Amino acid sequence: MRLGCFLLFVGVLFGAPARRAKLVVYPENPLLFGKGSTQRLVVQFVSADGRSIDVTESAKFSSEEPEIARATFCRF
Amino acid sequence: MEITNRTDIFGRRDFIRIGSLGSLGLTLAGALRANARKDISVILVWQSGGCGHQDTFDMKPDAPIEYRGEFKPIPTNVPGIQICEHLPYTAKQADKFTILRSMKSRENNHERAINYLLTGYLPLPTIEFPSMGSVVSKELGPKNGLPPYVAVPNTFPSYGGGFLGADYNPFLAGDANVAGYQVRDLKLPVDVDWSRVNNRRRLVQQMDAKFRAIEASPEFAAMDAFQQRAYELLSSPVAKKAFDVESEDPKLRERYGRTPVGQGCLLARRLVESGVRFVTVAKGWLNYDTHGNNFETMKKVLLPEFDRGFAALLEDLDARGLLATTLVIAMGEFGRTPLVNKAAGRDHHAKAWSIALAGAGIPGGRVLGATDKTATEVTDLPVSPEDLLFTIHTILGIDPAKEYHTPIGRPVKIVNGGKMIKGLLG
Amino acid sequence: MIVHKHGGRRINLSEPEKSLLLAKPTFAVAHGGGKILKEDSAEYRALLDWIRAGAKSEPARERRMLALRLTPASTVLIGEGSKQRLLVTARYSDGSEADVTGLVRFQSNDDTIAPVLPGGVVEARRPGETAIAVRGPGVVGVARAGVVIEERPVAKIPEYNFIDRFINAKLQSLRIPPSPMADAATFLRRAYLDIIGVIPTAEEARTFLASKEPDKRAKAVDGLLKRPEYADYWATYWGDHLSNTRQLLYNKGPYAFTEWLNKQFRSNVRYDEFVRRLMTSTGNMYDSPATSFYPVMRKELDMAAMTSQLFLGVNIECARCHNHPLERWTQDDFNGMAAFFSQVRYKNGTGPRNNERNLYIDFTRQFQNPDTKKVYLPKPLDGRQMPSGEWQDRREMLVEWLTSPENPYFARAMVNRMWRNFMGRGLVEPVDDFRVTNPATNDPLLEALARDFAGHGYDIHHLIRRITSSAAYQLSSEALSGNKHDKMAYSRFYPRRMIAEQMVDSIALATGVPEEFPQLYPGTRAAQIPEPEIESYVMEVFDRPSRQLICERKSSPTLNQALHLAAGETIQKKIAHPGGILGRLLAAGVAAEDVVEELYVRSLARFPTAEERANAAQAIARSKDARTGMEDVFWALLNSKEFLYNH
Structure with a gap:
């Protein structure tokens, strides 16, 4: 079994100006066990005043190491 | 067609369960369907403390003297059935009730045994199960503006709504035998007439107006609703009439016996007649607990008052055509030891005892179940508290397997299992 | 059929170690209707993973699910109908993890606030906050979901002590506006009823209302703590909880016990000492009324259940009959707690005192479960088996464990009880139902109160001063349109x-x-x-x-x-x-x-x-x-x- 790390980039387009807002990806450090196993991700937009919005639907995922982990889009 | 009707009443799940009772099959379902339409009420004549079965409904004249005790059996109006000589009035009504000689509990302690028999659950320190009266109260609801569940004279441990809440606690009627009996607080105080009541209520409403703005809680709403019902009850001729034992013919009152139990039975009849669903009648708390001087106490006090009250109740209900729609049960939480103790008393005996059931389609003039020759062990048709409660609720058209949820969300069935008492409905 | 290949082990919720973990939901699905499995479904993938794992030539190794983690662990939904997905990650005994979101059942504790739609999507319905639980074999996971329908800035309550910081944090996150501060008369009446159980006299009320002292509220509380009615009120409270009735204590037992309880509160006994005196008592109930804690009728399992309920806020009653599939307490835990009480025995007095029962310790007596006849050794909830010496009163071991500052439940259970007395609703409600799937409405506050209580020597007066001197306690009960439905954030005083x-x-x-x-x-x-x-x-x-x-x-x-x-x-x-x-x-x-x-x-x-x-x-x-x-x-x-x- 190959072990490896990968980085995932998530980008979301927002109309509103985001002041010190951040994007949080859940789970934070997923570990995948077994080739072909999958892990769903949820992306939350957290605004400066602490409000959070589920933006998974409008997020674009890409993997830095597609050989290790691939990001695909699937509906829940 | 038969099937459709049954499912209407009990819902699909119950139909399946009742259908699977096999031998009871269609007769039972038919009888129950009829009951659900007829609005069955319950009168529970409660022998708190545990009544000696071998001194009442399960006499063992052939047992040695230290077991059979002092009392002798007498014939009843049903050939072949004998009961205690100190129940002469009841003996004349034997055609109206069924004696069940095979009750069997697992609790020998009063509080726990009472809790078990009235709730259908072995008691737990952490959860308070509702009594059958509370369940009936919740399932059938009030009728004619009267409280659905009434305790005569008083409430006792294990009578209450338990986790269902105080809404289902019994309404307390007090002792109907006191001269000039009035149900507690059902009459305005002397000096307070309706004009004063109106003055007072107007003031309270003014004062509460501000408070009502503070909070629109369901509890406040319930309190206002009960207040409204209280004033309705205070001014209700139906309620006044229902509780007005004094208006009964003195001869009839005599027949019931001028005792709290006798007049309690009479009040119970008036109440079910007016629409109350479940009435308990008791002398008090643990009166039947005759560890010493059993025979004297039974002969002089307990049996005579029970005998007159119970017999008159059956006769009166029957004469008024109410027996078919009233389930009458006479029982205590356990029996008493077959071997008489050194103090001429009998101790607690949960392994076997007798109860009497009448009305609501239960044929009279029968004995079900049996005990051995000293009345120590059940030898035929053992009936557990769960079975009894299952049967009572089923007769009332209430699904014993229906689930409630405790405040912490634990699902609890109305009865903890149990099955129909075989042959009770014929 | 798949399961049978592995030796026919069926899934057993009660004995998780024997079940095949992830196989549970898989099996359920396969069993319930194999036809509906779609190839791109999570269920299908899970089955596949599982078969793959089993196909390896290793002997079928059992991996147990150790934990279920929900992410995000806490979220606030803004706007009616807004949604948030939750992910569920399972961690196993072999160190592996897996995404089991599609395989577990979600349950919202209050789905009028936020129900969970299929697939783990939480939806906002009405303002408030609720816990969302998921269950696996023997493990549960929980997340909190708050709902804000109307976005608006809300005011803060003054911060008199640390309590108010935590209350403000909750109010801010849920955008619930607090009611204004209660006036002096309302505060006085409230404090009297909550501390000594009776309203103030007209004279006391007049004096207080006329007083210009800035710290008159704190002074009033101090005065109340010294009143004799204080001890009456709390003896009544504990009488309720410690079964102070002649049905259990016989004859004049309740009189002696009431007097004893009264004495404890008059002298402001430390709470841990109070519990110790009750639990380690011996003798007869007249000379040593604390033994009333052990009514003769109650057996070891009852004592285990009551002790857990009273002093840990934990209801282990379910484990009396079966391991609870949703909670952590097992029958072993229950029996282990019961074993602490196995040495409690009674003998009757003689002569004129023959109706007195004396509690003594039979050091050699073991606990045998009445149904299974199995003998258990003492083991506290969530703890290790305790080796006990030959002349060891096991109850002392239990008290040591109970009252240890490391015990996470002891102080929390008590501060929660006291919080309920003063604030109308426990941070955990019911107060004796602490469990993972019934989390505190404000856990950081509960934690801080517990630490403060333990840190101040379990001083009950200190706890009362702490709570009553907070601004949260002094809010008006008058509801605003924005907080009239609030029942958990303490945005106002809840009338009772x-x-x-x-x-x-x-x-x-x-x-x-x-x-x-x-x-x-x-x-x-x-x-x-x-x-x-x-x-x-x-x-x-x-x-x-x-x-x-x-x-x-x-x-x-x-x-x-x-x-x-x-x-x-x-x-x-x-x-x-x-x-x-x-x-x-x-x-x-x-x-x-x-x-x-x-x-x-x-x-x-x-x-x-x-x-x-x-x-x-x-x-x-x-x-x-x-x-x-x-x-x-x-x-x-x-x-x-x-x-x-x-x-």
């Missing part, structure tokens, strides 16, 4: 009906006519009644508990209550009593207007408003005479919700 003792003693105090309990000395207050067997209809009707079960006071209204208030003697007899306050005022020739004011101050600890004075004057004018009218005003005051409720 007085308990029987508070009501009866307050009515007696206001009217100047004591309640009569024919079986007790004249002048005995309701809060001094030692046992529920003392006859009193008004106490009965206002839900005095039988004390045979541990339960919190109920406050739901009933018909008998309403009738008693409307037509019963408790109020009517006292207001009409010639020696009562009305009689005394009229005999002294006090003017009607001043009588009305006095009645208001006595009943509500405040002065009447101009409108209220006018209403009262009108009512008096409507009556046939002034006395009748004043009685009616008094009656109305004592029947008003402002009187009947602690608000």
Whole structure:
């Protein structure tokens, strides 16, 4: 079994100006066990005043190491 | 067609369960369907403390003297059935009730045994199960503006709504035998007439107006609703009439016996007649607990008052055509030891005892179940508290397997299992 | 069929170690209807993974699910209908993890606030906060979901102590506006009822209202802690919880126990010491009343259940019969707790004291489960088996563990009980149902209160001062449109009906006519009644508990209550009593207007408003005479919700 790390980039387009807002990806450090196993991700937009919005639907995922982990889009 | 009707009443799940009772099959379902339409009420004549079965409904004249005790059996109006000589009035009504000689509990302690028999659950320190009266109260609801569940004279441990809440606690009627009996607080105080009541209520409403703005809680709403019902009850001729034992013919009152139990039975009849669903009648708390001087106490006090009250109740209900729609049960939480103790008393005996059931389609003039020759062990048709409660609720058209949820969300069935008492409905 | 290949092990929720973990939901799906499995479904992938794992030539190794983690662990949804997905990650005994979101069942504790839609999507319905739980074999996971319907800036309450910081954090995150601060009269009445169980006298109210001292509220609390009524009130509280009834303690047991409890609170015993005295008691219940903690009827399993419920806030009753699939407590835990009580034995006294039972310790006695006959050794909940020496009272070991500052439950359970007394609702509710899937509504606050309590030597007075000096305790109960539905964030004071003792003693105090309990000395207050067997209809009707079960006071209204208030003697007899306050005022020739004011101050600890004075004057004018009218005003005051409720 190959072990490896990968980085995932998530980008979301927002109309509103985001002041010190951040994007949080859940789970934070997923570990995948077994080739072909999958892990769903949820992306939350957290605004400066602490409000959070589920933006998974409008997020674009890409993997830095597609050989290790691939990001695909699937509906829940 | 038969099937459709049954499912209407009990819902699909119950139909399946009742259908699977096999031998009871269609007769039972038919009888129950009829009951659900007829609005069955319950009168529970409660022998708190545990009544000696071998001194009442399960006499063992052939047992040695230290077991059979002092009392002798007498014939009843049903050939072949004998009961205690100190129940002469009841003996004349034997055609109206069924004696069940095979009750069997697992609790020998009063509080726990009472809790078990009235709730259908072995008691737990952490959860308070509702009594059958509370369940009936919740399932059938009030009728004619009267409280659905009434305790005569008083409430006792294990009578209450338990986790269902105080809404289902019994309404307390007090002792109907006191001269000039009035149900507690059902009459305005002397000096307070309706004009004063109106003055007072107007003031309270003014004062509460501000408070009502503070909070629109369901509890406040319930309190206002009960207040409204209280004033309705205070001014209700139906309620006044229902509780007005004094208006009964003195001869009839005599027949019931001028005792709290006798007049309690009479009040119970008036109440079910007016629409109350479940009435308990008791002398008090643990009166039947005759560890010493059993025979004297039974002969002089307990049996005579029970005998007159119970017999008159059956006769009166029957004469008024109410027996078919009233389930009458006479029982205590356990029996008493077959071997008489050194103090001429009998101790607690949960392994076997007798109860009497009448009305609501239960044929009279029968004995079900049996005990051995000293009345120590059940030898035929053992009936557990769960079975009894299952049967009572089923007769009332209430699904014993229906689930409630405790405040912490634990699902609890109305009865903890149990099955129909075989042959009770014929 | 797949499962059978692995030796036919079926899934057993009660014995998780024997079940095949992830196979559970998989099996359920495969069993329930294999046809509906779609190739791109999570269920299908899970099955596939599982078969792959099993296909490896390794012997079928059991991996146990150790934990379920929900992410995000806490979220606030903004706007009705807005949604948030939750992910569930399982961690296994072999160190692996897997995404099991599609395989677990979600449950919202309050789906009127936020239900969970299929696939783990939480939806906002109405303002508030709820826990979302997922369950696996023997493990549970939980997340919190808050719902804000109306986005708005909300004010903060003043921060008098750390409590207010945590309350503010919750109010801010849920955008619930706090009610303003309560006025002095409201605070005073509240503090009296919550600390000593009775309203203030007219004189106390007048003095307090007139005082200009800036710290008069704190001073009032300090004064109350020294009052004899304080000990009566808390002896009643613990009497409820410690089964102080002759049904369990026989004869005069409750009298001795009440006196003992009273003494503990008069001397402000440390809470850990209080528990230690109860739990390690020996002797007979008259000379050593603390042994009343062990009624003869209660057996080891009952004691285990009660101790956990009382002092840990944990309900392990379910484990009496079966391992609870949703919770962590197993039958082994329950039996291990019961084993601490196996040495408790009784012997009867002799001679004139033959009705006294003496509790002694039989050091050699083991605990044998009455059903399984298996012998268990002492093991505290969540702890290790405790080796016990030959002459060791096992109850001392349990107390050590219970009261240790490392025990996460002990202080939390107590501060939660006290919080409920003062704030109307426990941070964990019911107070004895701490469990993973019933999380505290404000866990950081509960944690901070527990640390503060333990850090101050389990000093109950300190805890009371802490809570009552917070701004949160001093908020008005008057609801705003934005917080009227709040039942968990403490955005306002939650009103509750007085308990029987508070009501009866307050009515007696206001009217100047004591309640009569024919079986007790004249002048005995309701809060001094030692046992529920003392006859009193008004106490009965206002839900005095039988004390045979541990339960919190109920406050739901009933018909008998309403009738008693409307037509019963408790109020009517006292207001009409010639020696009562009305009689005394009229005999002294006090003017009607001043009588009305006095009645208001006595009943509500405040002065009447101009409108209220006018209403009262009108009512008096409507009556046939002034006395009748004043009685009616008094009656109305004592029947008003402002009187009947602690608000």
